[in-house]
Amino acid sequence: MTSQFDRPIRRxxxxxxxxxxxxxxxxALAERGVVLISTGGSSKALADAGLAVTDVASVTGFPEMLDGRVKTLHPAIHGGILARRDxxxxxxxxxxxDISEIDxxxxxxxxxxxxxxxxxSWEDCIEKIDIGGPSLIRGAAKNHDFVTVVTDPADYxxxxxxxxxxxxxxxxxTRRKLAGMAYARTSAYDAAIAAWMAEExxxxxxxxxxxxxxxxxxLRYGENPHxxxxxxxIAKDTRPGVATATQLQGKELSYNNLNDTDAAFEAVAEFAEPAVAIIKHANPCGVALGTDLLDAYKKALACDPVSAFGGIIAVNRALDAATAEAVAxxxxxxxxxPAVDDEAREILAxxxxxxxxxxxGMPDPAAGGMTFRSLSGGFLMQNRDAGRVSESSLQVVTKRAPTAAEMADLLFAFRVAKHVKSNAIVYAKGGATVGIGAGQMSRVDSSRIAxxxxxxxxVAAAGGDKGAKSPAIGSVVASDAFFPFADGLLAAAEAGATAVIQPGGSKRDAEVIAAADEKGLAMVFTGLRHFRH
Structure with missing residues (x-):
C-alpha cells in the first residue's frame, strides 16, 4: 500500500x-519504465549497455561546453529537480x-x-573540483519531499x-535519509577542498x-555505560593505526579499547628495534626493546605484571607464533x-x-598531522608531538657524563616518557622500563610511585621474595618536564638510579644539578619537554 508521501519515479x-x-x-530502473537522462561518460556507459538514454544536451537544448564544466547547470534541469509538485x-x-519533472x-x-x-599538481586538483555535481545533489536533497537523491552506489x-x-x-x-547523506557528502567534499587550499x-x-x-x-557505549x-x-588521515586496522577476531571494540589501543600503537611506533608496549588506561605499564618480539614482550611484562592484566599489547613487527604463545x-x-603471521593467528584464535x-603498517613517529581535544563549546587542535632528541642534541650538565649504556637507556626512557601522562617519570634499564609513575599532581610523587x-x-620476579633487589637499582630515570625542586631527583637517587634525563629550564636547575653531583649521578638536559595531558 502506498502513502500520500510516497513519490513515484518516472524520470x-x-x-x-x-x-x-x-x-x-x-x-532495473529502465525495466520499471523510468526515463533515463544522463551526461558524458555516464550516458555513453548506459548506451553501450544497450539502455535507452536521453542526453542532457537534448533536454537543455544546449551542448556541453568549457570542457564539460557546464552541462547540467541549466533551468531545464534544476527546474525539474527543484519544483514543488504541490x-x-x-x-x-x-x-x-516546457520543463519536465525529475524524480x-x-x-x-x-x-x-x-x-x-x-x-x-595544483591545476589537476582544481580541475577535479566538481561544480555541477554538488549543485544537483544539493538541489535534489533540498526538494526531498518529492525527489530522491543517491550519492553512494551502496544505496542503489x-x-x-x-x-x-x-x-x-x-x-x-527513505528520501529524508538519502537527503541527509547527500548533504553530509557535499559537506565533506567542501571540507576537503578548504583543507587542501589552506594547506597549499x-x-x-x-x-x-x-x-x-x-x-x-x-560503539556499545562511551567511557561509561551511560x-x-x-x-x-578522518578520510584524509591515512596514518596506520586503529582507524586503518582490520579486526581479525574478538569482541566488539569499546570506546576505551580504541583509546588505549591508539596509545599503545603510537608508543611502540617510536622504535626501530623489535619493541612491545603494554598499556593500561592510556598509560604504559611496560615498554621494552628486544632481540626479537618475544624477548621484548617478556621484558615489557616484567615491568608491571599486575597492571598488565587486562591491558593492551602493541608490537611493531608482524606478530609471530612464539610471541603469540606468550601473549595467550x-x-x-x-x-x-602491523601484521599477524598465520600461525600466530591460529594460536590466538x-x-x-x-x-x-x-x-x-606502522605510523611514522616523526610525521606531522594534527591531534584534537574537545572542550565545552569547542576544541583544541595542535600538531602531533613529533619531537625527538638525539645524543648529539643533549647537554651534559653534571660533573659525570653518562656511560654509553646509560646514554642508550636515557634516550629510550625519554622516548617512553613522551607517551606517559604528565607528570611522568620512567625508570629504565637494558632497553626496558622497570618502573613508571604517571599522571600525578606532584613530580616527586610520580618518582616515588615509579x-x-x-x-x-x-619482588614478583623473585617469586614473592620481599628481600628481592629492585630493578631500579642501576637504572636511569627520565622526566617528561623539568624537576622544579631537587626532591624528585633525590627520590630517584634513593631508588638506585644512576643517570637522569630531563628537559631542564627550571629556576632551580642549579640546585638540582648540585644535588645530582652530590649523589654521583650523571644528568643530561634535552631542552625539549613532552607534557601529555
Missing amino acids: ALISVYDKTGLLPFAR LTAHRDALAKH LVVCNLYPFEATVASGA ETVLADLAANGGATTLK RGETFPETLSIAGKRKQL QEAAFYA ALFAEVVIA RKTQLRLLATG AWKAAEAG
Whole structure:
C-alpha cells in the first residue's frame, strides 16, 4: 500500500564519476519504465549497455561546453529537480517553460580527495573540483519531499527495494535519509577542498575549520555505560593505526579499547628495534626493546605484571607464533600489530574474546598531522608531538657524563616518557622500563610511585621474595618536564638510579644539578619537554 508521501519515479538524471553498480541499477530502473537522462561518460556507459538514454544536451537544448564544466547547470534541469509538485505556481512555471519533472538524481562527484592524495599538481586538483555535481545533489536533497537523491552506489539496492515495496515509489523516510547523506557528502567534499587550499597556502590553522569524519563503528557505549559513543575516521588521515586496522577476531571494540589501543600503537611506533608496549588506561605499564618480539614482550611484562592484566599489547613487527604463545598466557583486551603471521593467528584464535587487530603498517613517529581535544563549546587542535632528541642534541650538565649504556637507556626512557601522562617519570634499564609513575599532581610523587612499582616488580620476579633487589637499582630515570625542586631527583637517587634525563629550564636547575653531583649521578638536559595531558 502506498502513502500520500510516497513519490513515484518516472524520470531519473544520472551523472556519476564512480560507475560501480551503475548498469544493473539503471537497467532495473529502465525495466520499471523510468526515463533515463544522463551526461558524458555516464550516458555513453548506459548506451553501450544497450539502455535507452536521453542526453542532457537534448533536454537543455544546449551542448556541453568549457570542457564539460557546464552541462547540467541549466533551468531545464534544476527546474525539474527543484519544483514543488504541490504548488500550482511551480507546476505552471514548468509547463510555461516546457520543463519536465525529475524524480531521481543519481550523482557522485569527481574524485577530488583521491586526486590530492595522489600528489597531483595544483591545476589537476582544481580541475577535479566538481561544480555541477554538488549543485544537483544539493538541489535534489533540498526538494526531498518529492525527489530522491543517491550519492553512494551502496544505496542503489535501498532505492530498488523501496520501489519494489511501494509500487515504483520511494517513501519519505527513505528520501529524508538519502537527503541527509547527500548533504553530509557535499559537506565533506567542501571540507576537503578548504583543507587542501589552506594547506597549499601554508595556513596550518585557518580561520574557519571544517572536519569531515566517516563513521566506522557505533560503539556499545562511551567511557561509561551511560554514555553513547561512535568511532569516526578522518578520510584524509591515512596514518596506520586503529582507524586503518582490520579486526581479525574478538569482541566488539569499546570506546576505551580504541583509546588505549591508539596509545599503545603510537608508543611502540617510536622504535626501530623489535619493541612491545603494554598499556593500561592510556598509560604504559611496560615498554621494552628486544632481540626479537618475544624477548621484548617478556621484558615489557616484567615491568608491571599486575597492571598488565587486562591491558593492551602493541608490537611493531608482524606478530609471530612464539610471541603469540606468550601473549595467550596473559589476559589481554587487545593485541595490535602491523601484521599477524598465520600461525600466530591460529594460536590466538583460542582466545575467542581477545580482540586482534592488524593495521597494515606502522605510523611514522616523526610525521606531522594534527591531534584534537574537545572542550565545552569547542576544541583544541595542535600538531602531533613529533619531537625527538638525539645524543648529539643533549647537554651534559653534571660533573659525570653518562656511560654509553646509560646514554642508550636515557634516550629510550625519554622516548617512553613522551607517551606517559604528565607528570611522568620512567625508570629504565637494558632497553626496558622497570618502573613508571604517571599522571600525578606532584613530580616527586610520580618518582616515588615509579620506584615503588619497580620494587614490586622485583619482588614478583623473585617469586614473592620481599628481600628481592629492585630493578631500579642501576637504572636511569627520565622526566617528561623539568624537576622544579631537587626532591624528585633525590627520590630517584634513593631508588638506585644512576643517570637522569630531563628537559631542564627550571629556576632551580642549579640546585638540582648540585644535588645530582652530590649523589654521583650523571644528568643530561634535552631542552625539549613532552607534557601529555
